[in-house]
Amino acid sequence: MSNLNKIKSILIKKTLKLDCGKEISNFPLAYETYGNLNEKKDNAILIFHALTGDQYASGINPITKKEGWWNYAVGPGKSFDTDKFFVICANVIGGCMGSYGPGTIDPLTNQPIGTNFPVITINDMVNAQYNLLDYFNIEKLFAVAGGSMGGMQVLQFVSNFPNKARVALPIACTASHSAQNIAFNELGRQAIMSDSNWKEGLYDEKSTNPDKGLAVARMAAHITYLSKQGLQEKFGRNLQERSDLKFGFDADFQIESYLRYQGSVFVDRFDANSYLYITRAMDYFDLTKQFGGNLSKAFKDSKTKFFIISFTSDWLYPTSENKDIVIALNAIGADVGFVEIKTDKGHDSFLLNVPDFLSTIKNYLNTTYSNINERRI
Amino acid sequence: MKEEFKVISKFIEEKSRVLDVGCGDGILMEYLSKNKVVDVRGLEISKEKVKKCLSKGLAVIEGDAENDLKQFPDLSFDYVILSQTLQAFMSPEKVIENLLRVGKKVIVTIPNFGHWKVRLDLLFKGEMPVTKNLPYQWYNTPNLHMCTIQDFYNFCNNKGINIYKTISLNGEKISNISNSNLKYKNLISELGIFLLEK
Structure with missing residues (x-):
């Protein structure tokens, strides 16, 4: 930045x-x-x-x-x-x-x-x-x-x-x-806080950030922003640049790839601690x-x-x-x-x-x- | 603007609070807010029509009278208007009760099923009537509870609802309905406009 x-x-x-x-x-x-x-x-x-x-x-x-x-x-x-x-x-x-x-x-x-x-x-x-x-x-x-x-x-x-x-x-x-809103926010916060790079929130911008945790938080939240019908119409069960299932844990499906991408670009522009503080503010509302x-x-x-x-x-x-x-x-x-x-x-x-x-x-x-x-x- | 709306707006005094239930495109609301000093709100079931009203800056909420009138406090409006929709409700009786709870005065317009053309259709053709004000076939009509001006009179009398004034509308002809000419007006009116009070 x-x-x-x-x-x-x-x-x-x-x-x-x-x-x-x-x-x-x-x-x-x-x-x-x-x-x-x-x-x-x-x-x-x-x-x-x-x-x-x-x-x-x-x-x-x-x-x-x-x-x-x-x-x-x-x-x-x-x-x-x-x-x-x-x-x-x-x-x-x-x-x-x-x-x-x-x-x-x-x-x-x-x-x-x-x-x-x-x-x-x-x-x-x-x-x-x-x-x-x-x-x-x-x-x-x-x-x-x-x-x-x-x-x-x-x-x-x-x-x-x-x-x-x-x-x-x-x-x-x-x-x-609502309880559901708080629950989803808590899921995101737990993802961040369980990343070993989070270090009780005292990570330094120059060192490694809790990017993995923040990306998971974003992925989970992103699902809540879309509708089931919207997801189904956009992705369905379409496969990601492959003709068959690979029998592994790579992103076989387009939806997986999409979420991973959303997570990865998010960490470039957002701070994990800000995510904790702002979701907390929403929960307290x-x-x-x-x-x-x-x-x-x-x-x-x-x-x-x-x-x-x-x-x-x-x-x-x-x-x-x-x-x-x-x-x-x-x-x-x-x-x-x-x-x-x-x-x-x-x-x-x-x-x-x-x-x-x-x-x-x-x-x-x-x-x-x-x-x-x-x-x- | 429709003759009906002209009659309705004459009923409404200056500086009053008005709720238009089933306000449609907001034509009457616009007329009232431009020509009278009134504070007017609307309730409308059709999303398309609600969007049109909001685009004109009108205070309209999406909802239906059977479920959404209950959110308005007792006597929170000077006038509540219900134009030609009473017959489409599951329970017109409950809607009228709610209108009279919310409004100090209530203006109800009904398409008159007692009009001579309607009677002739049924008498001579033996078919459900299809007219200008009632353009639907029996199998696609939203009108579940048709009534005549006479029926609505009887209803109000049975319920102890005061009828302040009743206007007959036949084409562009406007006339008063009273006890003495009720039978005749019930035959020649296309619309009946009632000003009610509990």
Whole structure:
């Protein structure tokens, strides 16, 4: 990662009290922006990334040289139209793309902080990113949006800062991480921690990283992002560059080869400790519990317009869990729209080219933005 | 816009909260939000139509009245609208109960099975009627519980539901229905529009 100096970041000087009780200050928050902030400063959209995302939502990621994680949705003329809107995206704290995280070098030891990094929560991530509003001098965002863990951040953001966004788009997410969600995350963490290179999290970037463990974690997680039907249609029982089974443990099947590849490319761009910290933050997320078992209370002061989207084949954050958010919002008469998009692409649908999904968001945002402006005149 | 929607929008007072159950493409919702100061929400079963509504920025949720009305608190809307879908529910009785629970006032529109053309079809052809408002064959109709304006009157009376106002729609002709002209209007109306209260 030789291009780390290209990363834009703000230094957050004021103290942030974390949920774990610890306090942090003078820490970096890496971000990227797309489009231009207009004079009225009313066209800003804050996008939150998911577990393995980063601030490079659109275009080409300058560090990995790959397409930004939400390149289908963010850009000129796209769902989040950067000809019209000013899109801000930050790397979450705990991440590994320039924000304060376990990979940050501790100036006292000149070593990565590793597992001495405090356990962080979705709430902490959102509170850290709120500083971007001050930095850009934005009184009120037009929208906050995100899928999966990004959606959880949307919910937490609106709850923490009720009137700081006109529109909220939580996509394919939940208000409370389920036992199944926690179980899959634990599987990933155990894979990392049982790699002998993990060394209780105090591995040094120059030495050998727990790549094998991290790759297995990614492989397991990747399965949860796809649907059974999608996998069957794409791979079936097709063999990988061979005409017959080899009676061994090589990747006989295309699906095996695919997963191995996904694991191997992931370790080049992601830090194993970040994976532990961020999955932990997701597991700790229970907005319903934060409000004494009544999710409606999380949004009671909010005048935000909500648009919630789920996908038919997403079994990781199923429609029922997205609908719980809709129900909580309807119980307090909030302005809420909801649609379940039909697709066989599983949880990953929000990252992929799903035309119905992309066009509905685009039209919703454009119409809502012009409606708000008309009413103001 | 349909005559029916014009009648419905006349019922609705300014600054009220409205829920349109089975809001379709959101035509009525759009009209209400542009022409009246109302806060309007929609519930719609068809994904395609929900997407159209959301594309217009309307607050519509995908769902069906039989399962999803229960999430709305008691009397949380000033008006709840149900336009020409009552006959398609498994249990219209329960849906009406729920509408009256959620809304202070309820506007229900029904295609009238008592219209003379319908009666003639059955009387002379001996076939299930197919008309402009009821374009389906018996084997593919979504309409499980057809009723007449008279039937719906009787239903409301039996259930102790107050009928504030009833409007007859025959083509573009709009007229009031009262106890004295009910039998006649039941014969000539294509649609009946009811304003109800519990």
